[in-house]
Amino acid sequence: MSVLLIATLLSVDAHAEYALRLYDFSNEDDVEAWYAINDGVMGGISSGRISRTDEGTVTFEGRVSLENNGGFASVRSTPRKTDLGAYDGLRLNVRGDGQRYKINLKTDGSFDGLLYRIAFDTQVGRWQTVEVPFGKFEPTYRGRVIDGAPALDLTNVTSLGLMISDKQAGPFALEVRWIDAFAGATKPRIRSTTTQPEHP
Numbered sequence: 001m002s003v004l005l006i007a008t009l010l011s012v013d014a015h016a017e018y019a020l021r022l023y024d025f026s027n028e029d030d031v032e033a034w035y036a037i038n039d040g041v042m043g044g045i046s047s048g049r050i051s052r053t054d055e056g057t058v059t060f061e062g063r064v065s066l067e068n069n070g071g072f073a074s075v076r077s078t079p080r081k082t083d084l085g086a087y088d089g090l091r092l093n094v095r096g097d098g099q100r101y102k103i104n105l106k107t108d109g110s111f112d113g114l115l116y117r118i119a120f121d122t123q124v125g126r127w128q129t130v131e132v133p134f135g136k137f138e139p140t141y142r143g144r145v146i147d148g149a150p151a152l153d154l155t156n157v158t159s160l161g162l163m164i165s166d167k168q169a170g171p172f173a174l175e176v177r178w179i180d181a182f183a184g185a186t187k188p189r190i191r192s193t194t195t196q197p198e199h200p
Contacts, residue, residue: 017184020087022160023077024178026056034058037074037161044070048164053175060162061173072143072165073172079109085155087181089133095175096122099168103132104161107153115140115161116152122174131182 023030031052039046048062062073090103098121105116116137120130139149143165160179164172 017182019091019180019182020084022082022090022179022181025052025058025176028052031058033078033080034075035078036062037076038062039065039070039072042070043068044072046070046073048073048075048172050075057175057177059173059175061171063171064164064169066167066169071167071169072163074104074161074163076104076106076161077159079106079158082157083155084134084157084181087134087154087183089131089135089182090160091180091182092120092130092132093127093177094122094130095125095127097173098122098124099164099172100166101174102163102165104163105137105152105157106159106161107156109158113141114146114149117163119166127177 023033025031031050034050036048036050038044038048044065045067046062046064048060048064050058050060052058060075064071064073092103100119100121102117102119106113107116108114117140118132118137120132122128134152134154137152139146139152141149162174162176164174
């Protein structure tokens, strides 16, 4: 008798997903590891701060001013060496205000120097999970992309940062639940396979 066999298989990418939680903002210690750096370092008058909410998140908020050649607000984590060489990118759970923000990475302990940067857009009042691949980060110095800069050394990431700039003057607010490094597939795939009948 011919038999039709249908099997449903759970297929996971050859590189199964795994993640490293870098910052969980329900943890007070992770909140206190961040501090503000605004354009006052260059004579501007923008304001930005990070604060913990009652919901176990943090809010990066303030106001960007274009006066006095300013135009940015940012927060940064305190330096600590983290090896992210086994990971493909960063994943953030955020609720924004419709403006564009940037994620910064540093690979040394200096206050100034190169930043490796990528931008992401937000939706007004909606939680979203943002994924940014490390391969898309650009080396910058004081807002300008630097040609010929060293490649991002993921084995020596010393700090992460969030920034708003690009002449987006006015108030801003970005709420963040957590930040992960991730590798591999973003989700498993369900695959159905059919074995055809065998004929004698």
